[in-house]
Amino acid sequence: MSSSKGAAQQVDDFYVQLFARGKPQEVEIGAPDNDPVARVIETITESILRYAGTTLKDVELAQLLQPDRVLIRTIPPAGIEALTIWIAPRHVIAVNRGLALFVYRLARALAAHVIVRGPNDPPAPPESQTIGIIASLLDWMASPVRAPLVEDWPVGPRETKTAENFATSAERFVIAHEVGHILHKHLITDSAKVDLAKASLAELDKRPVEQEIEADVSGTFISIESMDKDGIDPRAAVTGIYFFLRAVQLGELVGAIEVDEAHRPAEERLNICDHVIGERYGSHAPVLRQWARSSDELLERFARAALKERDRRRLVAAARMDEVLRTTTWSMGQRDIARDTALLKEMQSLMSHSPSAVVEALAANLCDADTYRQVLQSASSVEALERDDRWRRHQIAHFIARYAPVPVKQCLGVRFPIMGGQA
Ligand SMILES: [Zn+2]
Structure with a gap:
C-alpha cells in the first residue's frame, strides 16, 4: 500500500488539525511505517481488500478497493x-489506537487461560492476578487517557502468539466493518467538505443506524470468509468478532466508548452478528462459534470480577488522593527530597492500580493559567500565597503530574504554569 509522500502528508495534516483543535498537545497520527499497530492493521486490510475485490462485479467499486486507494x-x-x-x-480508515491497545492487552491477559498447557509448560497464573490486570486495563480506559498505559507484563511465547491472534482477528472485524461501509456506498464524510474548526469525530462518523447494522452484517461474513480464503481457521474470525465487541462493551461500561443513535450498544451488535452467522452458515454455524463461545464465557467471568475490583480500588484511591491533596503542605522554600520521593513512589503505585482516581484528582486540583495568575496576583506576600489552598493544591497536583506518563500529562494539558509560577 504505497502512496506518494505528498498524499500521506495531506492525510496526516487533516487528522492533526482535527485533533489539535483548541488543545496544546502534540497529536500523534500513526501510519504503517512508524506504528506497529497500523502495520498489523494494514496487513489485515490487504487481505480483506483481496477478498472483497473477488466478490465484486462493479468496476468502479473494484477500483476504490485497490490497496493503494x-x-x-x-x-x-x-x-x-x-x-x-x-x-x-x-478512503482513509482511522483506527482508535487506545482501543486497539486495550483489545491487545485484554487478549494478553486472557491468553494465559486460553492456551492448552503441555506437561512442560508453566502453570497458568492465578485467576486473581489476571482479574487484577484486567481491572487496571479497564480503569485506564475509564480515565481521561482512554488508553491502557499498562506495561506489557511477561508471558510465554504461546500466550503472546494467542494474544496476537485474538487481537488481529478482532481488528479484522473492525476493518471488515469499515470496508462494508465503502462496499455499500454508505454515507462517508468527504474531507474537502469538513470545517476543521468545528468538526468533531462523532459528527464525521454519523450515518443512519441501518447503515451501521448493514456494515456489521457484511463485516461479519467478510471477516470470516477473508480469513478462510487466507487459509486461516474461520473459527478464529468468529472469536475475533465476539472478542472485539466484548472489549467495546467493556469500554462502554467504563465510559471510554460512546453509544449513540447510530452506534448501538456492543451487546446488541453482537446479537446481530451472531444471528448473521446462524443465517449464513446454517448447520456449520455451531462449529464456527465453538472457540468464540468458550473464550467469551471466560472473558465474561473475568470481566465481571475485574469491574468489581476496579470499583473497589477506585474508592480506596480516591479517598487517598483526597487526603494527600488536603493534608500535604507546600512551601516556596527548600524541598524535602525524602518526602517528595516517597510521595511520588506512592503516586506511581496508586496510578498503576487505579489511574482514573489519580488523574481525575489531579485534573480537579490543577488551576488553569488564568486562575493561577489570579492566585499569584491576589497574594500580598509569599506567606499569604503559601496559605492559599488553591495554590497549595495546584502545586501538589502539578508536582505529581510532572512525573506522570506523557499521555497523562497531555490529557491534563501541558500549558499550566510550572512550579513557582514560571510559565
Ligand atoms: Zn460504522
Missing part, C-alpha cells in the same frame, strides 16, 4: 472505534 492510520484515543473518511482520491 485505502490508507490506514491510527489516531489518538477517542470515543469512537474507527472512522472512514474520503480524502480524495482515497
Whole structure:
C-alpha cells in the first residue's frame, strides 16, 4: 500500500488539525511505517481488500478497493472505534489506537487461560492476578487517557502468539466493518467538505443506524470468509468478532466508548452478528462459534470480577488522593527530597492500580493559567500565597503530574504554569 509522500502528508495534516483543535498537545497520527499497530492493521486490510475485490462485479467499486486507494492510520484515543473518511482520491480508515491497545492487552491477559498447557509448560497464573490486570486495563480506559498505559507484563511465547491472534482477528472485524461501509456506498464524510474548526469525530462518523447494522452484517461474513480464503481457521474470525465487541462493551461500561443513535450498544451488535452467522452458515454455524463461545464465557467471568475490583480500588484511591491533596503542605522554600520521593513512589503505585482516581484528582486540583495568575496576583506576600489552598493544591497536583506518563500529562494539558509560577 504505497502512496506518494505528498498524499500521506495531506492525510496526516487533516487528522492533526482535527485533533489539535483548541488543545496544546502534540497529536500523534500513526501510519504503517512508524506504528506497529497500523502495520498489523494494514496487513489485515490487504487481505480483506483481496477478498472483497473477488466478490465484486462493479468496476468502479473494484477500483476504490485497490490497496493503494485505502490508507490506514491510527489516531489518538477517542470515543469512537474507527472512522472512514474520503480524502480524495482515497478512503482513509482511522483506527482508535487506545482501543486497539486495550483489545491487545485484554487478549494478553486472557491468553494465559486460553492456551492448552503441555506437561512442560508453566502453570497458568492465578485467576486473581489476571482479574487484577484486567481491572487496571479497564480503569485506564475509564480515565481521561482512554488508553491502557499498562506495561506489557511477561508471558510465554504461546500466550503472546494467542494474544496476537485474538487481537488481529478482532481488528479484522473492525476493518471488515469499515470496508462494508465503502462496499455499500454508505454515507462517508468527504474531507474537502469538513470545517476543521468545528468538526468533531462523532459528527464525521454519523450515518443512519441501518447503515451501521448493514456494515456489521457484511463485516461479519467478510471477516470470516477473508480469513478462510487466507487459509486461516474461520473459527478464529468468529472469536475475533465476539472478542472485539466484548472489549467495546467493556469500554462502554467504563465510559471510554460512546453509544449513540447510530452506534448501538456492543451487546446488541453482537446479537446481530451472531444471528448473521446462524443465517449464513446454517448447520456449520455451531462449529464456527465453538472457540468464540468458550473464550467469551471466560472473558465474561473475568470481566465481571475485574469491574468489581476496579470499583473497589477506585474508592480506596480516591479517598487517598483526597487526603494527600488536603493534608500535604507546600512551601516556596527548600524541598524535602525524602518526602517528595516517597510521595511520588506512592503516586506511581496508586496510578498503576487505579489511574482514573489519580488523574481525575489531579485534573480537579490543577488551576488553569488564568486562575493561577489570579492566585499569584491576589497574594500580598509569599506567606499569604503559601496559605492559599488553591495554590497549595495546584502545586501538589502539578508536582505529581510532572512525573506522570506523557499521555497523562497531555490529557491534563501541558500549558499550566510550572512550579513557582514560571510559565
Ligand atoms: Zn460504522
